[in-house]
Amino acid sequence: MAIPILSKFPAYRQAQMRKCIHVTVVTDQEAMEYGPDIQQLTKVEKSWYKVPSRIRLYSLLFPAAIMAYATSGYDGSMMNSLQTVTYWEDYFNNPEGAVLGVLSAIMSLGATCSTPFAPLVADSFGRRWGITVGSTIMIVGTVIQAASRDFAMFLISRFIVGFGLTFCTTAAPSLVTELCHPKERATITAICNTCWFIGSIVAAWVTFGTLKIESTWSWRIPSLLQMLPSLFQICTIWFVPESPRWLISHDRPDEALEVLKRYHGGGEETDLVKLEFSEIQEAIRLEKENKLTSWYSLISTSGNRYRIFLVFCMGLFSQWSGNGLISYYLSRILDSVGITNRNIQALVNGLISIWNWLIAFSSAFFVEKIGRRPLFLMSTVGMTIVFAAWTAASAQFSMTKHNSAGIAAVAMIFIFEFFYCIAFQPLAVAYSVEILPFGIRAKGMAVYVFSTKAAVFLNQFVNPIGLANIGWKYYIVYCIWLLVEVLVAFGFFIETKGYALEEIAVIFDGEKALPPASMVEKDTEILHKE
Template identity: 35%
Template structure:
């Protein structure tokens, strides 16, 4: 049975998201590994600074990997880069599982971090480049959904192991070894997935680009109207981009590229400043501090993971209807509010007060925070940057925006243990403030990207004021509008200038037949689409 095109494309996006599961699993598992007695013994009873570094060294590796990943992705393809990331993760996982000292553990964490930096960047980038315009948000938010699956599995593994294998090497070595499992099918089968049609177009393999686009969006029908229109827009956009500067410097010398880069950096930094990494890494310590035993803290983590997974599933299901701006603004307001309430609870009823109701109320705040973070902030922090850049600079630009995420994640992981010691509950005030400032920033500066093709983004941003509420241009509200236009052969030569085009023309057909007769794999670089236009 042939799968529907959108179903097939969605499943391809799910497969690539296995790389995101690795990071989610690590986030969940490291919180249970760090306090394990045998782990502490093997690591030589490290102080809190070193514990923080063991935790955050993974994000340091991810930070280092971003720019090399972008170079690999543009030079050797999206799939090849995902394969490299998978192999590196297997190396890091082996080192962590077999660690006999601090140095071996740190090396394993760093190599695993390199891999996670590659895979976390490549998954949404690849997903955005294969997606139908109407479900691009659904595909790119799979990153966070699979991260949630990984975290949920990790929390239950830690809970079960801590109950049955407490104080043994198995308590921490088995969870660390288990994290390698998703990498095996990812490395083994990634080349069975279709390549990004936009990358194929970018490197001049136009015939393969058309065939891959048809495989993804029309079950292989090369004459499908949507496929032909998308192909024409991709080609036109890349012809335009080829006449412009697309090197690293263009990210800062071109005003619109710089604007987008700042938006990408800002949203990635804002995700971490909600306090999510603080809770993910140190939740057991936080819950123990307010009076719960080890068993209850791990149970709370398991419940928290399920709540997050529900939120992430809601995001995948509804984000293409709701858009990006609204969920981001609302979720950040709730984020700031939950930290404000949690801070007030801790200030009024510290751990020494032994107020059980207050302690449970604080746990409830973390659960509410986690749901709304997972339903908006986390998924869109990765999805938004890959949508706004054009194909020629997408890998370069998202490598830099990803670096913003990892360096802020590293900062939180490294600073939090000392901050808890010196500031206690006052540390939470920082995250409460950032929740509200994040919401204001997104309202002021972030245009809505729902429903538009990737090729439209450059002109769309040019027509949208840097301060979004001052913009005269209003984006379309329906996620399906643009896709229906493409099916009718409507290409956007400019955001406000729509021209009816007949995409499949006799000249194009003749040239394709000539190419097939010559048995050439690619279309000629100077190939003309033969598009004739008539004003709509």
Template identity: 35%
Template sequence: MGKYSQSLQMSMTTALVISVCIVDSVTIAYDGSVMGSVNVMESYSNYFSLNTATIAVNSTAVYLGAILIAPFAGKIVDWRGRKEAIVESCIFNIIGAAISGAAQNIAMFIAGRMIIGLGMGLAQTSASSYVSETTAPRVRSLALGLYFTCWALGSFLATGVCYGTAQMDPSNWAWRIPCLVQMFAPICVLFIIPFLPESPRWLIYNDRTDEGLEVLARINGSTTDDPSVQLQFQEIMDTLTYEKSEGKSLGFKEIIRNAPNRKRLYLCLSVAPLTMLTGSNIITYYYGTMLSQAGITSSKTQMEINMVLSAWQFFVATAGSILAEGLGRRFLCLSSLGLCTIMFYGVGGMTARFGTSDDTSGVYGTVAFIFLFMGAYSFGLTPLTNMYPPEVMSYNIRATGMAMFTLTAKACGVFVTMVFPYMFDAIGWKTYMVNASWNLLFFVGVYFFWVETKGKTLEEIDELFDGVKHSDAPTLAAFEEKRAAVSEYEV
């Protein structure tokens, strides 16, 4: 196989790996944007006789489903494999979307959304582990970043569908169709995933070493005898052999067994409040309330603004994903978090000043601050959502750690969807000030405790926590540097 064919194979495999895993990010974003859009539809509100409490419960149901499956997700992913768990998550999402779209009462609607939550919880555990383990080291950060960057595509799709069906309001199909369309992404994944390999680390851990080596060669766009592929294979073999020889098990007990693992867990879980409580979810779920407070009450105008906002987020998050390996995870997070805090103070101040005024410039100035906030968030925190957590976890606790990350993230989501409607009712624009203020604590935590993972294989990252490399193989960076020097000398 020529170099061009090998490179094309790697690119296609990486693209397909990312594409099947966007079911998680697209579903989460689609779900949030759909709820934000249907919440302002007359037909939806009248059909279920909604009030503040029932709006919150409807939005929270997916998080409750994800929380229910999270304790078992890690075991399922380790037992059945990353690919099969992704398939199971798709089936949950399809069934849940069908039930919620056909709901005859609020109980049926909530049940459907909880089943979607089961799929989302399993997907976030399996997909992030799969992408991190089944992409070449040099493209891992880009792949993980793009994986959750597609969150913006889900938001854009949901807003576009709702914008179209809103014309049908007050027909109940105005909200039923967007709910049913949520099946689209999982169905696509079911057609693609049979053509993709299983995680090489899962294969090697389960003594299918020859298959694991073949997959490593495929995702690196090379052959099994390539020195770079052999080095990665040796690193993985040595590390997994060490974990087995030390009696390190898979599961919850191992994740808190020693100080290095507890630090891994802390860093993994720290991303959940960073991404869920920084302020983006207020905009995702309650942008209608925010824009109404800012003086924009037309549901059509609100949806138009949200469509443009989704496109803006996608392009900025893509830029952040591309730059992640060069800038580093810590810098990406700190810069994004700092700008988010400043912009959210701006949203609060502008809402307080112009929210009840007829000043058109002031109203759209508020919208501008919302766009700047979401741009800052999308640049760093969106790519890092499922980039940093799987990187800091070693293989034997990666699936379990991602399950606990999912549990923590969804618990934060419950907090957002249940608490913020009442905060808006009680203190209005001051909600933004409170939220921006606790972001300062997140900034301090990242600055003092996060470790940098750029430029390292997953096995080399283990050395940052354990203090020793569990393989005699040289680092991949040192090997590539030496090979480049030799090639240059020969030329």
């Protein structure tokens, strides 16, 4: 018997529905009647490392698309580390408070300004062109940043980098999830956002190494190297095939079928390839017929409104969980607990980056085994408890100046990052991109980037002011906010484990789902009959 108050939450209702589905469809006779679905066919597929075509695909996707997130990670770690570089602080007159906030946040402002244009390029000209345009803009921005002669030039260059970033982070996850074989789609897409830490690790250790350079090159070299991920993308993206879904949407089905055959069928038109091709064709045809491809489509149906709510939450929670304090203002946090040595601060920054990447990368391999919802719940509850302990340790140090309290606060930072990285680092992008149907996928990802960067902009502008004025008491704001995240995750984060990309529509749209969704749609019909 359902608890009345819980039945108001969509996630609880969906959990009940999934239980009924698994109970009703169990016989071989029913499976033969309804036909196999993509997940059934995928079970007998070989692993990617046994198929040369998929090895080549993923080897190219890593530098061509997945590295899009490395630039963002590089920037966060670089700006954190530059605050420990004496020549950078002296060159820009020791920026603090609101000035430091604007300098860090301007990249996010640039990213939000390009939000309307990024999906236009990705949808009109293809996912590869979206990545190419974004990478080119970011290279221009990093060159200007490294050559900066004054504060204004450095500020403008960071705006340009942010402007280009949205093009990449809108097109890249769409290309990855639309190209990946169903067997590895969830894992590979989850790995996307973990590359944030690859950029972060490189920036942290590059800046740590350039600390010893006694000139402005101690910060110009890290600034210039920020273009590396973008260079990798430009050099490799045109060796990657275009999204078969984009090709079908632009009346190029023969090319789409060839891509599916080569990378999902090992060169043959297998049953899996046939089923994928037919579902993609039908889904896109119905989306066009129902005119569900415009900006208005994001809110035109209850299913889409729910999707956009979740996407917005992903962007917001991925930046407002307290992690922004660590990403951009770690040196200020360490100062507040008595760790003031610049070399030690840079070392801690580098170690945190490695720790975070190891946790996030490992978690990416469990999203399909454990499920999205359990990981989100573990993450939000864990972050709330640990952040409260971090706040208490910081308060204790502020009052007593005991080194043990400062060490405890640093330990809490590492534990907090563990809980953050098990869900929001691998899943924020992967979950957002998989719940969006093709017709609004690029636009929905633009909403994700907008919510992310708007949250970062506000965070980066407000955080240094809060830290400077009220110190550890500012952490209480995040303690309260994390409780809100726990409630939202419990009530609204829906499980998508076990569904193919086109079949996820059933979860949000029910009987109104556009794609045929083969067996899953039939399962839903059985549920309604009962």
